[in-house]
Structures are given as C-alpha cells and as structure tokens.
Amino acid sequence: MKTYLPGLLAAGAAAAVMLSSGATAQAATTSAASTASGTSATSAVSAVSRLSAVSGTSTAFPKYKAPKVFGTTFQADPGHDFTKHISSRRNGILRGWITYVNGGVAEYEPIRWRKGTKTEGHFEGPPEGDVTAYSSPVAKDVIFLSAYGCAASMTGLTVDRDTGLGAKRCSRATLIERHDRSRQPALITVHNGQIVQVQEIYTP
Numbered sequence: 001m002k003t004y005l006p007g008l009l010a011a012g013a014a015a016a017v018m019l020s021s022g023a024t025a026q027a028a029t030t031s032a033a034s035t036a037s038g039t040s041a042t043s044a045v046s047a048v049s050r051l052s053a054v055s056g057t058s059t060a061f062p063k064y065k066a067p068k069v070f071g072t073t074f075q076a077d078p079g080h081d082f083t084k085h086i087s088s089r090r091n092g093i094l095r096g097w098i099t100y101v102n103g104g105v106a107e108y109e110p111i112r113w114r115k116g117t118k119t120e121g122h123f124e125g126p127p128e129g130d131v132t133a134y135s136s137p138v139a140k141d142v143i144f145l146s147a148y149g150c151a152a153s154m155t156g157l158t159v160d161r162d163t164g165l166g167a168k169r170c171s172r173a174t175l176i177e178r179h180d181r182s183r184q185p186a187l188i189t190v191h192n193g194q195i196v197q198v199q200e201i202y203t204p
Contacts, residue, residue, distance in 0.1 A: 059142075059191070059196050061191035061192075061197075062191075064091065064093045064189060065093070066093045066187060067093060067187075068095075069095065069163065069165065069187070070113040070201075071112060071113060072112055072113050072115070074110045074111070074132070075095060075110050077089065077110075077132075082131045083131065086107065086135045087134065088134055088135065088190060089108075089134040089136065090190070091190060091192065092189070092190060093187050093189050094108070094134075094187070094188045094189075094190065095110065095112075095187060095201075096108050096110045096111050096185075096186065097111055097123070097125065097179070097183040097184055097185055098179040098180065098183070098184070098186075098188070099133070099183060101138070101176050101179065104137055104138050105135060105136070105137050105138070106135070106136060106137075106138050106176075106180075106195055107133055107134065107135045108133070108134050108135075109125050109132060109133045110125070111124060111125050111185055112124060122203070123201075123203065125183075134190075136190055136193055136194055136195045137195070138172060138175070138195045139195060141196075142175060142196055142197065142198065143196065143197040143198070143199075144169065144170045144171065144175035144197075144198050144199075145166040145167060145168065145169060145170075145197070145198070145200065146166045146168045146169075146170045146174070146200055147166035147168075147200040147201065148202075149168055150168060150170035150174050154178070156168070159200075159202040164201060164202045165187070165199050165201060165202065166186075166199050166201075179198070185201040186199055186200045186201055
C-alpha cells in the first residue's frame with residue numbers, strides 16, 4: 001500500500017489546490033491537519049475507530065479493528081445470509097460505500113482496491129447481480145469524518161496525509177446528502193445494527 005498511497009495523496013493535493021478558488025497549498029495542508037473535536041488518526045492499516053468518549057455523541061461503541069484501507073479483496077462476512085432480506089452487517093468496520101439512502105436508512109456494500117496500469121487504480125464494488133449488500137439506519141449522532149470538507153462542492157482537502165483518511169467532522173445531513181448522491185469510498189463502522197461512523201477514504 002505504501003508504494004502508491006503517497007502518490008494518491010500528492011496528486012490529490014495538487015488537484016484540490018487547483019479546484020479551490022483562492023486556496024493555497026499551505027491552506028490545504030492546514031486544513032488537512034485540522035481535526036474534529038475528539039477525533040484522531042492512526043496508521044492506514046489500523047484506521048481510526050471512535051471510542052465511546054467522543055465529544056458531542058451519545059452512542060457508545062468500542063474501538064473495532066479496521067481493515068486495510070486499500071485492501072485488494074472484499075472483506076469476508078462468514079455466517080451472514082445474503083439470500084434473505086437485506087439486513088445490517090455485524091459489529092465492526094467495513095471498507096465500503098453507501099449506495100442508497102432513504103428515510104435515514106442506508107444501503108451499503110463492500111469495496112476493494114483495483115490497482116491500475118496507467119493510473120494508481122480505483123475502488124470497485126461487487127459485480128452486477130451480486131447480492132452482497134447491507135442495510136442499516138444512520139445513527140442520529142453519527143460521526144462523519146470527511147476527506148473533502150463539509151461543502152457540497154467537495155473541493156476542500158481535509159485528509160490525514162499519513163493515512164489517506166478523512167479528518168474533518170461534518171454533519172449527518174452532509175453525510176446523507178453526499179453519499180446518497182455518489183458513491184464515496186469509506187470506512188463504515190456498524191454497532192448494534194446502526195452506522196455510527198463513516199470515515200471517507202481519500203482518492204484523487
């Protein structure tokens with residue numbers, strides 16, 4: 001992963017500076033370094049999970065082990081029967097993206113990183129016709145850590161440069177609007193049947 005993550009971040013930083021009117025590279029760096037109250041970043045392999053003592057939240061959940069951010073295989077979910085009615089994933093962190101949101105309930109699926117030959121690569125979900133998908137309510141106090149700022153334009157750069165993960169706390173409404181509109185790679189934390197944290201994975 002370390003062979004291509006720096007390239008992704010470097011390329012994205014330049015793109016963000018060009019897209020942000022009047023922004024400077026130094027401002028982008030400062031924005032990336034700014035974190036929401038109570039948040040922290042770990043290595044990309046053991047990406048951030050939130051503890052119960054997050055400021056301004058009431059949903060307590062443990063620190064779950066995170067998958068590789070740029071893992072090249074779909075995460076297994078032994079014991080989950082995907083042939084039955086779509087349901088929540090077990091407790092833990094899924095590398096995935098939200099595909100649909102309705103009435104505060106999100107449908108989501110696992111993703112994997114596909115290395116490219118002419119580009120760094122891209123994330124992809126299960127093939128068409130695959131039934132590997134989940135559905136969970138988005139917690140009222142969900143922690144949404146954005147890699148692109150809170151604005152609808154998504155031209156900011158609010159990412160930890162060491163992990164490639166979002167570092168800016170944004171609202172639940174921003175999460176739902178953005179992730180219902182387009183598929184954004186993220187680490188999705190599920191606890192007791194609810195999505196309690198979504199941390200975006202930065203890709204240029």
